[in-house]
Amino acid sequence: GQNIDQPTEMTATEGAIVQINCTYQTSGFNGLFWYQQHAGEAPTFLSYNVLDGLEEKGRFSSFLSRSKGYSYLLLKELQMKDSASYLCAVRDSNTGKLIFGQGTTLQVKP
Amino acid sequence: NAGVMQNPRHLVRRRGQEARLRCSPMKGHSHVYWYRQLPEEGLKFMVYLQKENIIDESGMPKERFSAEFPKEGPSILRIQQVVRGDSAAYFCASSPMPGTGGNTGELFFGEGSRLTVL
Numbered sequence: 327g328q329n330i331d332q333p334t335e336m337t338a339t340e341g342a343i344v345q346i347n348c349t350y351q352t353s354g355f356n357g358l359f360w361y362q363q364h365a366g367e368a369p370t371f372l373s374y375n376v377l378d379g380l381e382e383k384g385r386f387s388s389f390l391s392r393s394k395g396y397s398y399l400l401l402k403e404l405q406m407k408d409s410a411s412y413l414c415a416v417r418d419s420n421t422g423k424l425i426f427g428q429g430t431t432l433q434v435k436p
Numbered sequence: 437n438a439g440v441m442q443n444p445r446h447l448v449r450r451r452g453q454e455a456r457l458r459c460s461p462m463k464g465h466s467h468v469y470w471y472r473q474l475p476e477e478g479l480k481f482m483v484y485l486q487k488e489n490i491i492d493e494s495g496m497p498k499e500r501f502s503a504e505f506p507k508e509g510p511s512i513l514r515i516q517q518v519v520r521g522d523s524a525a526y527f528c529a530s531s532p533m534p535g536t537g538g539n540t541g542e543l544f545f546g547e548g549s550r551l552t553v554l
Binding site for chain 2: 357367374413422423424425429
């Protein structure tokens, strides 16, 4: 089976940098995804890692270490609109389904 | 290119009634996933389907819940004899075949159907 852990809540200041961690245990791994979800809205895709290392996309970066079962999402130059839930998800190599963690609710304060 | 379309957006049912939630995937997508989300919680996997085929239903309750993705038409998630605990947001997502055309196999989500059971 799969187990995905991420902090429940985080708070950061506008303009700062925040790192949201995700650890996972899985019987079969085929990629890790990060999604953003604003309250009452659909999740939207942010990033994908399948190999170890850092993937950068504008203000957002995501890192993966497969040997450690660890990923993080790094958000730079925080804006108020970044207040949302951030969902870590692992793709099961057997069936291709995505299994999500419980999400980290990020609150950005002025 | 329209995104993933779900309807109804909001559905109210009384205990014991049936709920039918529909999902039309993005054009060109052959895979559909259903997830359930309770307030302040993550997305819980329910079922993964291709046209006329259930790939993985390990997250579906054994009773009262069923899903289909027919050759023609939308995918349907059906909940019979609803109970108050079924109240949640139900999200549908679609993807092309992972690995085809260089894509990551990311899921594209609909806006969700919010079921309230009175």
